[in-house]
Amino acid sequence: MEILGLLTDGVLVSLMPINILLIVIGVTLGLFIGAMPGLGSVNGVAILLPITFLVPPGSAIIFLAAIYYGAMYGGAISSITLGIPGASTAVATTFDGRPLAMKGRASLALVTAALASFIGGTVSNVLFTIFAPMLAKVALAFGPPEIFALMLLAFATFVGLGGDDIPKTILSICLGLVFAAVGFDEISGAPRLVFFDIPGFLHGINFLVLAIGVYGIGEMIWTIESTRGEITTTEAKMSVKGIVNDSKEGMKRGWKGTAIGSFLGFFVGILPAAGATPGSLMSYGVAKMVARKPGEFGKGHPGGVAAPEAANNSASTGAMLPMLTLGIPGSPTTAILLGGMVIWGLTPGPRLFIEQPDFVWGLIGSFYVSNFFAVLVNLAFIPLFIWMLRMPFTVLAPLIFVLSVVGGYAATQDMHDVWLMLAFGFGAFFLRKLDYPLAPAVLAIVLGPIAEPTLRQSLLLSSGDATIFFTRPIAGPITIIAIILILLPLLKFIRDKFSGKTKREV
Amino acid sequence: MKITKRLFVKLAGATALAGALAGPAAAWEPTKPVDFVIMAGAGGGADQIARFLQSVAEKKDLMNRPLVPNNKGGGSGAEALIALNTSRDPDHTILVTLNSFFTTPLRQENLGIDVMTFSPVAMMGVDPFILWVHKDSGITTFEEWLEEVKKGGYVMGGTGKGQEDSLVITYLEQAFDLDIKYIPYKGGGDVAKDLAGKQVMATVNNPSETKGFYANGDVVPLLSFSDERMEAFPDVPTLKEKGADFSYYNQRAVVGAPGQSDEAAAYYQDLFETIYETEEWQNYMDTESISPLWLSPEEQKDYWATQVERHKELLAAMGE
Numbered sequence: 001m002e003i004l005g006l007l008t009d010g011v012l013v014s015l016m017p018i019n020i021l022l023i024v025i026g027v028t029l030g031l032f033i034g035a036m037p038g039l040g041s042v043n044g045v046a047i048l049l050p051i052t053f054l055v056p057p058g059s060a061i062i063f064l065a066a067i068y069y070g071a072m073y074g075g076a077i078s079s080i081t082l083g084i085p086g087a088s089t090a091v092a093t094t095f096d097g098r099p100l101a102m103k104g105r106a107s108l109a110l111v112t113a114a115l116a117s118f119i120g121g122t123v124s125n126v127l128f129t130i131f132a133p134m135l136a137k138v139a140l141a142f143g144p145p146e147i148f149a150l151m152l153l154a155f156a157t158f159v160g161l162g163g164d165d166i167p168k169t170i171l172s173i174c175l176g177l178v179f180a181a182v183g184f185d186e187i188s189g190a191p192r193l194v195f196f197d198i199p200g201f202l203h204g205i206n207f208l209v210l211a212i213g214v215y216g217i218g219e220m221i222w223t224i225e226s227t228r229g230e231i232t233t234t235e236a237k238m239s240v241k242g243i244v245n246d247s248k249e250g251m252k253r254g255w256k257g258t259a260i261g262s263f264l265g266f267f268v269g270i271l272p273a274a275g276a277t278p279g280s281l282m283s284y285g286v287a288k289m290v291a292r293k294p295g296e297f298g299k300g301h302p303g304g305v306a307a308p309e310a311a312n313n314s315a316s317t318g319a320m321l322p323m324l325t326l327g328i329p330g331s332p333t334t335a336i337l338l339g340g341m342v343i344w345g346l347t348p349g350p351r352l353f354i355e356q357p358d359f360v361w362g363l364i365g366s367f368y369v370s371n372f373f374a375v376l377v378n379l380a381f382i383p384l385f386i387w388m389l390r391m392p393f394t395v396l397a398p399l400i401f402v403l404s405v406v407g408g409y410a411a412t413q414d415m416h417d418v419w420l421m422l423a424f425g426f427g428a429f430f431l432r433k434l435d436y437p438l439a440p441a442v443l444a445i446v447l448g449p450i451a452e453p454t455l456r457q458s459l460l461l462s463s464g465d466a467t468i469f470f471t472r473p474i475a476g477p478i479t480i481i482a483i484i485l486i487l488l489p490l491l492k493f494i495r496d497k498f499s500g501k502t503k504r505e506v
Numbered sequence: 507m508k509i510t511k512r513l514f515v516k517l518a519g520a521t522a523l524a525g526a527l528a529g530p531a532a533a534w535e536p537t538k539p540v541d542f543v544i545m546a547g548a549g550g551g552a553d554q555i556a557r558f559l560q561s562v563a564e565k566k567d568l569m570n571r572p573l574v575p576n577n578k579g580g581g582s583g584a585e586a587l588i589a590l591n592t593s594r595d596p597d598h599t600i601l602v603t604l605n606s607f608f609t610t611p612l613r614q615e616n617l618g619i620d621v622m623t624f625s626p627v628a629m630m631g632v633d634p635f636i637l638w639v640h641k642d643s644g645i646t647t648f649e650e651w652l653e654e655v656k657k658g659g660y661v662m663g664g665t666g667k668g669q670e671d672s673l674v675i676t677y678l679e680q681a682f683d684l685d686i687k688y689i690p691y692k693g694g695g696d697v698a699k700d701l702a703g704k705q706v707m708a709t710v711n712n713p714s715e716t717k718g719f720y721a722n723g724d725v726v727p728l729l730s731f732s733d734e735r736m737e738a739f740p741d742v743p744t745l746k747e748k749g750a751d752f753s754y755y756n757q758r759a760v761v762g763a764p765g766q767s768d769e770a771a772a773y774y775q776d777l778f779e780t781i782y783e784t785e786e787w788q789n790y791m792d793t794e795s796i797s798p799l800w801l802s803p804e805e806q807k808d809y810w811a812t813q814v815e816r817h818k819e820l821l822a823a824m825g826e
Contacts, residue, residue: 046575049561143705144689184581187690189613189666191581199588203580272699326702327718328695339557347793349718350702413576453692460689461661461705 006357007129010365014062020373022059023066023366027374030070031381035078037212037407040087041071041316042332049340057344061359062366064340068333069121069370072276072313073378076113080106080305081389082400084216084407089276089312091211091446092284095439096297096304098219103300106389107382111243112250112302113309114378116258120310121371123262124269124317128364133353136325139270144457145468147271149478151451152469154278156485157285158440166489168436176444179205186453200416207277207445208411209421214438216404217425220397222432227393243379254306257287265311269318275331276315278450281443283311289485298439317367324352324360534769536571536598543601545586547579551633551694551715555758555790556602559630559778562786568777573600579693582606582666587619596763597770600627603759605670608810608817613668621814625762625771626806628778630787631796632755633712634732635674636742638725640704648729648748651708655684663697663706666690668821670756671697671710674731676824681750701725712756713738713795731755738795757813758796759806775803 013019033044044067052060075090080097093113100109127135142150159169182193183204194201251258261283268279287307288297297304319331327348329335341348346356353360391399408421428438462468469479542560546552553575560573578586583606593599601607601624611619639645645654654660664671667690679686689706691697694715701709702719709716710731719725727742731754735744745752760778762771781787782800791798801809 140699140703143700143703184584186692187666189582189584189610189668191584199592202585202588203578272696322699326699328699335553336557339554339561342554342790343558343561347718347721350722350724351718453690457689457691460687463687 002357003129003361006361007365007368009358010362011368012365013058013362014366014369019059019062019366020369022055022063023370023373024377026063026066027070027073027370027377030067030072031074031077031374031377033067034071034074034090035086036074037078037082037084037086037216037403037410039407039410040075040089040333041068042336043410044068044071045333045336045340049336052340057359058362060340060344061363062370064337065363065366066370066373068316068337069313069367069374070377072121072316073114073117073374075312076117076305076309077110077385078403079215080109080113081385082216082396082403083219084400084404085208085211088208088211088446089280089315090308091207091215091277091442092280092308092311092439093305094211094215095284095308096299096301098215099298099300100302100305101389105300107242107386108246108250108302109300109305110382110385111246111379112254112305114375114382115247115250116254116261116306116310117313117378118371118375119258120262120265120312120314121317121367121374123310124266124314125364125367125371127263127266128317128321128367132321132325135270135321136350139272139322139326141474142271144454144461145472145475146478148451148454148458149469149475149482150268150271151278151447151454152482153478153485154282154285154443154447155451156482157282157289158443159486159489165435165437169440172431172436172438172440173444176210176441177448179210179441180207180445180448181452186449187456198416200414200420203412203414204449205420205445206411206417207442209408209417210424210445211442212404212407213421213424214428214442216400216407217422218428218432218438220400220404221425221429223393224397225429243382250302250306254302256290257283257303257305257307258310260287260290261307261310261312262314265314266318268311269315269331270321272322272326272328275319276312277331277446279315279318280308280311281446283307284439285443298437313371317364320363320367324348324363325350534597534767534773536569536770536773538598539572539574540569541593541595541599542573542575543586543589543599544575544577545579545583545601545603545606547577547693551712551756552602552604552758553577553579554714555630558790559602559760559781559787562781562784563777565786566780566784568780581614582610582669584610584614584617587611587621588617590624590761590763591617591619593763593765596625596765597767599763599766600774601761601763603761604633604756605813605817607757607759607761608813609668609670609673609821612814612817612821621810622807623764625764625766626803626810627760627762627771627774628782629799629801629806629809630758630760630778630782631791632757632799633714633794633796634730634736634755635671635710636713636716636727636731636736636739637678637708637710637729638698638701638716638720638727639708640701641724641726642704643707643726645728646726648743651728652682652684655682655686658685659687660684660708661687661689661706662708662710663689663691663700664710665692665694665697668824670754673817673820673824674710674754677750677752677754677820680823681752698725717795732797736795736797755797755799757809771803 033039075087076093078084078086079090079093083098085091097109264283265279284307288294319334323329323334329338408418470476544556645651698716702724730742733753
């Protein structure tokens, strides 16, 4: 009950007029930072961290929490309206958000994203409040074999889905894994796959470069090709009644995705190796898997927007857990916040909850309040984003191009990555013509850098014995579920063959 | 204006003291944001120090242009060293280093990096190493630990082969005839976490990266690799007390890109001296158990030369 008291204090502090002002400013700033491709909560928090030295630590935390939350909401906006992932955490939101916008249902997608984000954020705040000290132990129990098993499960959710062509999905995953391997090998420290000795490959391929290439540039070329230069505008209408109706529809069709994202996102978020991006991708995969008609995913299903958006907000609170309790950041943003805490004179780690409870619960309290204001600010700005969509494509296309280039450059500040992004854009266009799914490649480049070192660490631990993934109490069940999911389509295929069916139900 | 003036006066004083470049020329100042390259990924020990330094500069308003932290942790810092070596604007590029500043160019000669061409800025302190075990192992002394390791199958975690902690572990293996399985991790924070989670049996880690778990009683320090017993750990013996003439520290230093002008170097030297003297940095060294080791630019170069030689030997012993 002591926790509740502290939490109430935290919420009340956040509700002081000056802090409310900071929250509204922070959320709005965060929303636009998040919406800018290439800029995400990491950049927002990093840029604005020094400003927080001007205000008392209490208000500083509240301000940063507001930016953090605002950016998590904002990432969805450009994913949906322009098809360019606004932030790394919103890549999965493009999968269904963009098709919805193309169908003239942008407001449905935006409203669903906002509501799912709100629910995801709230669920994870509640989970954090109740279970935080307990979950710190769970995070510690996840060693390399457990993390690898989890990554395997994430891949399995993408392979094991009906609907997509399995060999093409696997090829797409392999392509992503190869890109993920470029740069320095973490285990041996040696450079790998540095093509033509171009120094730009040394820092590896940032997955935002691939994601923006595929979804920004690739999508733009696709649209140009399919419209043959005809001037088209997307039908996008906007009214208060529309928002209410969209909320109803979004929640009706997206509740499952929201629920999956809220819980899975939180859980993946608390693992120090993972963070919000893998969390949102996995939630998308699982939401698609459990959907009654998985074939609708990727073509504009509100559930495909709700799952990753609920997950990335949920994971952003989840990622606070290892940062606060173990001193290990679960995401790049929390790494910056960790630096901030050290500067404020706080020591993150197992003692923080005992020694600085008012700070911890003040922070969580400000999350509750920030989350609430973020959804209000976000909903208020939706008409503006919709209006953007009504621009003719001849105006929109150059805008997408410029934002893609800026986003590709911002990630690493290297022109090399801009050229690479353009190359990926053209590559993606041709692969799409040949019906290759590209989401698995994006998933692979996110998860590859987590999966590879943990695989090798595990095998080092076991002296090369792969049974380590089956014999450990947590890793074992996860690995087995992953393998079943991978084999499922194969079994289906064999069964269909024997029963004489030539075509599977999708 | 007041700040620039104060800086100018300080700078003039510093240059006069150094006995170099005493002249009427206006002091050099950055004309654009300074690329503050960090030789490690976000969140690790080196990164935290870099961001702390940046925040002090920001808080005290010491610069007319900001330091912009830029994490380049790839390839044990090779990425960062290449970035500095090929920097087109060496006057606006500085680097926060650790010992991979010495080891990486030695291990990867094909990178063509000679650290002696870099410009010395400031030695902010050295970070000692400690041997840690989990409290559940029941081990409380170095002797008990040796006994346990000799039973075989012992697993330790660290930040990678050829990295600071692996050099220490290799030394232990050779001096005490041990056989340890070494699991490489991305950074010191991950290593500390996996010791607390009992994924590995022991680590050699900086106190700053393990202190949260130490304060909570999860991990036990057995031995320090410092020259003398550390203030924060008065009961932990040093390896020297155990009869081996070996100590090892991680340098926490700032260097300038090769080709940096003397004026710019003097500016950064003065800037980091000011930061070094702030109460904030002094407190930080205290809480993070970093040992002070202030060196003049000339002494820094001498220090580099001895460290390069020493790491050549350590790496050779490792078979690299």
